[in-house]
Amino acid sequence: MTDYWLNKLMFDLQGPGGKERWRDDREAVLDAYPFSPEMRQALIDDDLAKIQPHANPYLLRFYLLICGYDDAGSIEALGALHPGKEEREAANG
Amino acid sequence: MTDYWLNKLMFDLQGPGGKERWRDDREAVLDAYPFSPEMRQALIDDDLAKIQPHANPYLLRFYLLICGYDDAGSIEALGALHPGKEEREAANG
Amino acid sequence: MAEFVGSFAASHGPNIARNWEDLKSETRDWVVTRFGDLGNRLKAARPDVLVIHSTDHWVNFFLDAMPAFCVGIGAEHEGPPEPFMKPVYPHETLPGHESLGRHILEEAFAADFDPAYSMRLKLDHGMCVPIWQFGLDPALPIVPIFINLVEKPFPSPKRCLAWGRMVRRAIESYPEDIRVAVLGTGGLSHSIGETTMGWIDEPFDQACIELFRNAPDDRLASELDAMLENTGNGGAELRAWVISHAAAGSKGFDMVDYIPMPEALIGCGLAEWRA
Amino acid sequence: MAEFVGSFAASHGPNIARNWEDLKSETRDWVVTRFGDLGNRLKAARPDVLVIHSTDHWVNFFLDAMPAFCVGIGAEHEGPPEPFMKPVYPHETLPGHESLGRHILEEAFAADFDPAYSMRLKLDHGMCVPIWQFGLDPALPIVPIFINLVEKPFPSPKRCLAWGRMVRRAIESYPEDIRVAVLGTGGLSHSIGETTMGWIDEPFDQACIELFRNAPDDRLASELDAMLENTGNGGAELRAWVISHAAAGSKGFDMVDYIPMPEALIGCGLAEWRA
Ligand SMILES: [Fe+3]
Ligand SMILES: [Fe+3]
Numbered sequence: 001m002t003d004y005w006l007n008k009l010m011f012d013l014q015g016p017g018g019k020e021r022w023r024d025d026r027e028a029v030l031d032a033y034p035f036s037p038e039m040r041q042a043l044i045d046d047d048l049a050k051i052q053p054h055a056n057p058y059l060l061r062f063y064l065l066i067c068g069y070d071d072a073g074s075i076e077a078l079g080a081l082h083p084g085k086e087e088r089e090a091a092n093g
Numbered sequence: 094m095t096d097y098w099l100n101k102l103m104f105d106l107q108g109p110g111g112k113e114r115w116r117d118d119r120e121a122v123l124d125a126y127p128f129s130p131e132m133r134q135a136l137i138d139d140d141l142a143k144i145q146p147h148a149n150p151y152l153l154r155f156y157l158l159i160c161g162y163d164d165a166g167s168i169e170a171l172g173a174l175h176p177g178k179e180e181r182e183a184a185n186g
Numbered sequence: 187m188a189e190f191v192g193s194f195a196a197s198h199g200p201n202i203a204r205n206w207e208d209l210k211s212e213t214r215d216w217v218v219t220r221f222g223d224l225g226n227r228l229k230a231a232r233p234d235v236l237v238i239h240s241t242d243h244w245v246n247f248f249l250d251a252m253p254a255f256c257v258g259i260g261a262e263h264e265g266p267p268e269p270f271m272k273p274v275y276p277h278e279t280l281p282g283h284e285s286l287g288r289h290i291l292e293e294a295f296a297a298d299f300d301p302a303y304s305m306r307l308k309l310d311h312g313m314c315v316p317i318w319q320f321g322l323d324p325a326l327p328i329v330p331i332f333i334n335l336v337e338k339p340f341p342s343p344k345r346c347l348a349w350g351r352m353v354r355r356a357i358e359s360y361p362e363d364i365r366v367a368v369l370g371t372g373g374l375s376h377s378i379g380e381t382t383m384g385w386i387d388e389p390f391d392q393a394c395i396e397l398f399r400n401a402p403d404d405r406l407a408s409e410l411d412a413m414l415e416n417t418g419n420g421g422a423e424l425r426a427w428v429i430s431h432a433a434a435g436s437k438g439f440d441m442v443d444y445i446p447m448p449e450a451l452i453g454c455g456l457a458e459w460r461a
Numbered sequence: 462m463a464e465f466v467g468s469f470a471a472s473h474g475p476n477i478a479r480n481w482e483d484l485k486s487e488t489r490d491w492v493v494t495r496f497g498d499l500g501n502r503l504k505a506a507r508p509d510v511l512v513i514h515s516t517d518h519w520v521n522f523f524l525d526a527m528p529a530f531c532v533g534i535g536a537e538h539e540g541p542p543e544p545f546m547k548p549v550y551p552h553e554t555l556p557g558h559e560s561l562g563r564h565i566l567e568e569a570f571a572a573d574f575d576p577a578y579s580m581r582l583k584l585d586h587g588m589c590v591p592i593w594q595f596g597l598d599p600a601l602p603i604v605p606i607f608i609n610l611v612e613k614p615f616p617s618p619k620r621c622l623a624w625g626r627m628v629r630r631a632i633e634s635y636p637e638d639i640r641v642a643v644l645g646t647g648g649l650s651h652s653i654g655e656t657t658m659g660w661i662d663e664p665f666d667q668a669c670i671e672l673f674r675n676a677p678d679d680r681l682a683s684e685l686d687a688m689l690e691n692t693g694n695g696g697a698e699l700r701a702w703v704i705s706h707a708a709a710g711s712k713g714f715d716m717v718d719y720i721p722m723p724e725a726l727i728g729c730g731l732a733e734w735r736a
Contacts, residue, residue, distance in 0.1 A: 002612060004260065004305045004524055011523050056612050057654030057694050059519055064654070071476070071726065075659040082656035095337060097249055097535065097580045104248050149337050150379030150419050152244055157379070164201070164451065168384040175381035246526060253528050253577040254570070295529070295614050298623070300575040302528040303614075339570050339578075348573070 003054035005033045009043075010059035019066040049081055096147035098126045102136075103152035112159040142174055188286070188360035192231035193434035193459040195370040195427040196224060196316040198240070199450030203315055204270040213449055217319060220443045224456045225320025227442075233367035235283045235327045237290070237353060239426045240312035240371045241335035246304070253302035254341050255349065257294065258330040259287035260305040266314045275318040280309055283327040286360055290329060293356035299349065307332070316371050333429075335372070335422040343414075344407040346425045350432025357433075368433040370426030374444070374453035377418025386446040390417040391453040394424055398431055398439040398457070406431070420452065427457070434459030463561070463635035467506035468709035468734040470645040470702040471499055471591040473515070474725030478590055479545040488724050492594060495718045499731045500595030502717075508642035510558045510602045512565070512628060514701045515587035515646045516610035521579070528577030529616050530624065532569065533605040534562035535580040541589045550593040555584055558602040561635055565604060568631035574624065582607070591646050608704075610647070610697040618689075619682040621700045625707025632708075645705035647698025649719070649728035655694055661721040665692040666728040669699055673706055673714040673732070681706070695727065702732070709734030 009029070013022055021029050030040055042050035046067065052060060064074045102122070106115055114122050123133055135143035139160065145153060157167045202209075202217060209217070228236075245267055247253060261284040265277035287303075294301050307330050317325050331353075334340060341349070350368075357366045374394060375387035390413055397406045410428065414421050431439065437459070444455040477484075477492060484492070503511075520542055522528060536559045540552035562578075569576050582605050592600050606628075609615060616624070625643075632641045649669060650662035665688055672681045685703065689696050706714065712734070719730040 002524075007524055007612075011519055014519065052656070055654075056519075057658075058611050059654070061654035061658070062519075071659070074654075078654070078656050078658045095249075100249055104244055107244065145381070148379075149244075150383075151336050152379070154379035154383070155244075164384070167379075171379070171381050171383045249580040250582070251522060251526055251528060251531060251577055251579050253526060254575040256526060292614055295617065295620070298573070298620060300529040300616060300620070302526055302577055304526050305524040307525070339567055341575060342570065345570070345573060345575070 001054065002056055003039070005035060006039060006051065006054050007056050007059050009033055010055060010063045013066060014062060022066060048077055052078065052081055094147065095149055096132070098128060099132060099144065099147050100149050100152050102126055103148060103156045106159060107155060115159060141170055145171065145174055188357050188362055188364045188366050190354055190357045190368070190433070191233050191365045192228065192367045192461070193430040194224060194228055194367065195430045195457045196221065197373060197452050197454045197456070198312050198315040198371045199376070199447065199452040199454065200268070200270065200311045200315070201450040202319070203274045203311055205449065206274060209449055213447060216445060220456050221316065221319030222321065224442055224458065225322065227458050228320060228367060228369070231367050232365055233326060234364040235286055235329060235366045236325070236369055237329045237331065237357070237366060238313050238369045238371065239331045239333060239429045241423055241426070242332045243310050243312055244336065245308045245310040246332065247334070249337065252334050252337060253332070254334050255294075255299065255301035256307075256332040257287055257291045257301050257303050258282055258307045258328070259284060259291055259303050260307065263306060263328065263330060264308045266310050267308050268311055271311055271314060275314045277324065280325050281327040283329050285362070286364070286366065287329040289360050290331075290353060290356040293359065294352055297352045299352060312371055316369065333425055335425060340422055341425065342407070343410045343425060343428050346428040347403050347407055347432040347436075350429035353429065354433045354435070368430050370430035372423025372426040373421065374424065374455050375417050376420030376452040378420055378451065380419055382418055384448070384451055385418050386448065386451070386453050387417045387421070388446055388453065390421060391444060391455065394427075395441050395444065395455070398427065399441075403432070403436050430459060434461070463632050463637055463639045463641050465629055465632045465708070466508055466640045466642050467503065467736070468643045468705045469499060469503055470705045470732045471496065472648055472727050472729045472731070473587050473590040473646045474651070474722065474727040474729065475543070475545065475586045475590070476725040477594070478549050478586055480724065481549060484724055488722060491720060495731050496591065496594030497596065499717055499733065500597065502733050503595060503642060503644070506642050507640055508601060509639040510561055510604060510641045511600070511644055512604045512606065512632070512641060513588050513644045513646065514606045514608060514704045516698055516701070517607045518585050518587055519611065520583045520585040521607065522609070524612065527609050527612060528607070529609050530569075530574065530576035531582075531607040532562055532566045532576050532578050533557055533582045533603070534559060534566055534578050535582065538581060538603065538605060539583045541585050542583050543586055546586055546589060550589045552599065555600050556602045558604050560637070561639070561641065562604040564635050565628060565631040568634065569627060572627050574627060587646055591644065608700055610700060615697055616700065617682070618685045618700060618703050621703040622678050622682055622707040622711075625704035628704065629708045629710070643705050643708040645701030647701040648696060649699065649730050650692050651695030651727040652693025653695055653726065657693055659723070659726055660693050661723065661726070661728050662692045662696070663721055663728065665696060666719060666730065669702070670716050670719065670730070673702065674716075678707070678711050705734065709736070
């Protein structure tokens with residue numbers, strides 16, 4: 001289920017300086033959003049498995065970019081979450 | 094014809110401190126919008142006759158409020174622009 | 187299945203809140219008794235959720251993205267942001283009803299409507315003045331639905347009738363056993379920020395009441411469409427009444443009361459549709 | 462009366478811009494020649510105005526107000542805000558076509574659609590990658606129309622067919638003697654930010670091409686609807702092609718070329734509908 005505030009955070013980070021604020025002052029950024037303690041911790045810990053189910057995929061792709069993942073890194077990290085990774089690889093050829 | 098930037102100005106002035114900025118530092122506020130010289134001057138001069146045809150009426154009502162008009166003042170000032178003021182008064186009973 | 191338990195409409199002039207302390211005592215008495223009456227009727231229907239239709243007053247939307255219809259599907263919405271609302275209805279948030287909102291949204295798409303949706307709306311005086319005066323404090327869970335009635339083009343009265351019928355079907359196909367009421371807010375005639383500001387068009391208001399009482403849908407739509415050309419801009423908000431009317435199956439209109447209310451700059455009216 | 466002079470579709474992966482200098486030379490050659498070819502076909506139709514359909518990629522809209530359709534009626538729109546677009550398409554603004562935009566909006570309302578409208582849109586890589594690669598610099602006046610294809614619910618393929626037919630009728634009823642082309646951008650298959658990210662679903666892409674070639678509207682709508690359940694999220698953007706298809710009267714589909722393009726993470730295709 002998509003989470004309004006999680007997506008709002010990622011949407012807002014698109015603005016100028018977003019990448020730097022997220023890198024340098026993550027806790028201060030997080031203070032502006034009413035996250036549950038679990039989601040806040042997942043964001044601090046870069047716990048993609050807890051973040052992914054609640055994020056719009058296009059916003060998540062952007063978020064992974066500003067977290068330093070290139071496309072290959074995002075494909076690897078997201079693919080690792082898939083319950084049937086083999087099926088995915090078969091599908092991807 | 095409604096003017097995007099004129100309405101944007103009035104919309105933005107709804108925010109906190111809008112009334113004070115408009116009262117104290119009008120030229121600085123205006124610098125943020127690409128107004129034609131005529132519209133800019135009309136806003137500086139409080140030239141309601143030039144402003145009214147291009148503003149959304151609900152936003153104009155709010156704008157008149159922060160310019161210091163109460164309802165009676167707005168009714169008076171807007172009514173004075175009407176080509177057929179007598180008809181209006183007849184309609185109003 | 188959910189049950190449709192009633193349909194209501196009420197005016198919402200901001201001055202009822204802004205000038206509450208300074209209204210003439212007979213105006214305030216009228217508001218207290220008539221809104222109180224309609225609030226009691228609404229409570230008697232024992233709704234679990236309220237689907238409210240109103241225009242947004244430049245709070246959620248601007249000209250860079252102006253939806254015709256916007257269905258609120260959030261679990262929570264924000265209380266009125268206007269400073270004059272804070273003293274009378276000081277709620278930071280109001281509860282939404284996520285799953286009924288989403289159901290109405292999906293039924294709308296399936297029925298060839300194209301609404302916007304929102305997971306978090308600001309509920310301005312348009313929705314909160316009636317909620318406050320009905321004594322719904324705190325409010326029951328809400329599905330707020332905004333209709334653009336501030337900058338043209340607007341959805342036609344005919345389209346609003348169709349929307350109201352769709353909302354009724356959506357409520358009655360919602361799989362949970364809950365009771366749902368519909369409220370439309372706005373109108374009757376007023377003129378705001380126009381050269382005719384302050385005009386209360388009583389003949390228009392009486393003609394609208396007569397249409398809700400007696401007119402079949404096609405006549406209601408066409409006559410209202412024509413009448414709206416010749417009254418103040420606030421008359422556009424009668425579309426929220428049209429939606430309540432259609433949700434009720436276009437029958438059973440019961441005008442609770444009406445007065446021209448110059449202090450609020452509106453023709454002030456309240457209605458219930460009795461099944 | 463205005464004349465409808467052609468209908469086109471093209472993919473728009475952001476990496477075509479973001480990684481332009483680093484693409485393999487054969488990929489870049491393919492992009493230059495194929496987009497160049499479609500650009501030349503479009504120029505040969507001599508349009509005065511281009512009506513473009515695309516999804517917005519979280520630039521204009523957020524979950525607090527997500528329109529299903531949004532018609533751009535401004536005299537001016539903003540160029541792409543993404544930092545990676547600035548080097549390749551550094552336009553602060555692009556010209557809109559106010560009166561055709563407003564005409565399409567009004568015809569949409571009259572035909573029982575409920576689009577949002579916008580007087581000022583930001584045109585992201587979705588619209589500007591094809592415009593750039595077509596060599597439209599500066600762009601001709603645009604009526605941008607956004608469809609929500611990023612967070613469900615989306616308008617159905619069936620509804621998009623109806624929208625495309627409505628756009629055609631609106632163009633042909635516009636009272637000025639101008640030439641108008643329609644462009645849809647997006648697709649074909651891709652998967653972005655999902656656990657299947659990077660997946661290019663060639664069988665889906667070939668099936669889509671086959672549908673545009675041969676399927677009557679009802680089969681196109683129902684099969685595409687079913688197919689979209691089982692491919693990556695970017696496949697949703699095929700709806701922009703569906704709109705171009707319907708605007709062309711659902712005939713004359715001519716696939717210019719298609720390749721899976723892993724560097725851009727998309728099945729990359731271009732098409733023209735020949736009258
Ligand atoms: Fe209102
Ligand atoms: Fe895209």
